[in-house]
Structure formats: structure tokens, C-alpha cells
Amino acid sequence: MEVQSFTEIEAEFVNRVRRIVWCTVATVNRQGRPRSRILHPLWEGSTGWVATNRHSLKEKHLQHNPHVGTSSISKSTPIVLQRGKKV
Numbered sequence: 425m426e427v428q429s430f431t432e433i434e435a436e437f438v439n440r441v442r443r444i445v446w447c448t449v450a451t452v453n454r455q456g457r458p459r460s461r462i463l464h465p466l467w468e469g470s471t472g473w474v475a476t477n478r479h480s481l482k483e484k485h486l487q488h489n490p491h492v493g494t495s496s497i498s499k500s501t502p503i504v505l506q507r508g509k510k511v
Contacts, residue, residue: 441467443498449474450493451485458493459485465496 427433444467450460461482465472476482486492 440498441465441472444496445498447472447474447494447496449482451482452489452491453485454488460493 425433430437444465446462447465448460449463450458453459459481463474465474467473
């Protein structure tokens with residue numbers, strides 16, 4: 425999808441991020457392996473903020489490699505059950 429400005433997708437964006445409860449963020453450690461953790465995003469308009477402690481492992485990973493992978497879980501994400509247990 426290509427858009428000329430954020431205003432073209434702003435309503436849908438805001439609708440989606442208001443439902444987000446948690447997000448996962450994966451960084452890359454010094455051995456080149458992924459490391460993921462669950463974070464709670466805070467939204468300010470179209471900007472999502474996550475915080476970390478100074479000199480945390482996450483900060484060290486980002487200094488070494490600034491690329492991350494993310495996914496989100498919203499209030500409307502279905503819960504999958506297998507044999508009566510959450511999966």
C-alpha cells in the first residue's frame with residue numbers, strides 16, 4: 425500500500441492501535457540470535473513508545489544492531505484453545 429500522507433490511513437491506524445494491549449519486540453543479540461520480549465506500547469498520535477532501563481540488555485542489543493521485529497496482540501485477538509488449554 426502506498427500513501428501520500430499519514431492522514432490517508434490515520435483513522436484506521438488509530439482504530440487498530442487503540443485495541444493493542446501488548447506487543448512483542450525482537451532484537452538481535454551479539455551472537456546474532458533473536459531475543460524477544462513482551463512490551464506494553466504507549467501511543468502518542470502516530471508514534472508508539474516503549475521504554476527500557478538505561479544500560480539494559482535491550483539497549484545493548486539495539487546499540488549493536490538497531491533492527492527490530494514487532495508483533496502485537498489486541499483486545500480482539502482470538503484465543504486459540506487446544507484440548508481445553510490456551511495455545
